[in-house]
Amino acid sequence: MSAPRVQLTDDEWRQKLTPEEFAVLRQAGTEPPFTGEYTDTKTEGVYECRACGAELFRSSEKFESHCGWPSFFDPADSDAVILRPDDSMGMRRVEVLCANCHSHLGHVFEGEGYPTPTDQRYCINSICLKLVPSS
Numbered sequence: 563m564s565a566p567r568v569q570l571t572d573d574e575w576r577q578k579l580t581p582e583e584f585a586v587l588r589q590a591g592t593e594p595p596f597t598g599e600y601t602d603t604k605t606e607g608v609y610e611c612r613a614c615g616a617e618l619f620r621s622s623e624k625f626e627s628h629c630g631w632p633s634f635f636d637p638a639d640s641d642a643v644i645l646r647p648d649d650s651m652g653m654r655r656v657e658v659l660c661a662n663c664h665s666h667l668g669h670v671f672e673g674e675g676y677p678t679p680t681d682q683r684y685c686i687n688s689i690c691l692k693l694v695p696s697s
């Protein structure tokens with residue numbers, strides 16, 4: 563994994579982010595399900611990384627997964643995110659990171675049978691995203 567383009571120290575991230583944002587984005591936390599502000603959002607627009615502002619996902623790839631977190635079947639661009647094996651918590655999962663600043667975003671699951679073009683579910687914490695509605 564190459565170095566992120568946006569590189570800050572933990573202290574600098576703490577100044578830029580709220581404690582809740584820091585815990586998820588920089589410490590790979592998870593917001594409780596059904597609490598995030600974008601879980602059921604259908605507004606058209608672009609979802610940016612809340613840490614660095616990079617474009618990550620689009621509303622056109624968002625779908626209703628009923629899992630409690632915003633779910634996308636594809637990133638806006640395959641270069642927008644980095645995928646990394648995550649064996650924490652006794653599970654084999656694939657972590658999703660922002661390619662631009664390497665902040666934690668969530669996990670990606672596949673083969674769950676959702677009727678989407680990719681059969682993948684990018685399960686992303688709302689607190690890692692910032693929706694910019696298209697005008």
Ligand SMILES: [Zn+2]
Pocket residue numbers: 611612613614615616660661662663664665
């Ligand atoms: Zn970022």
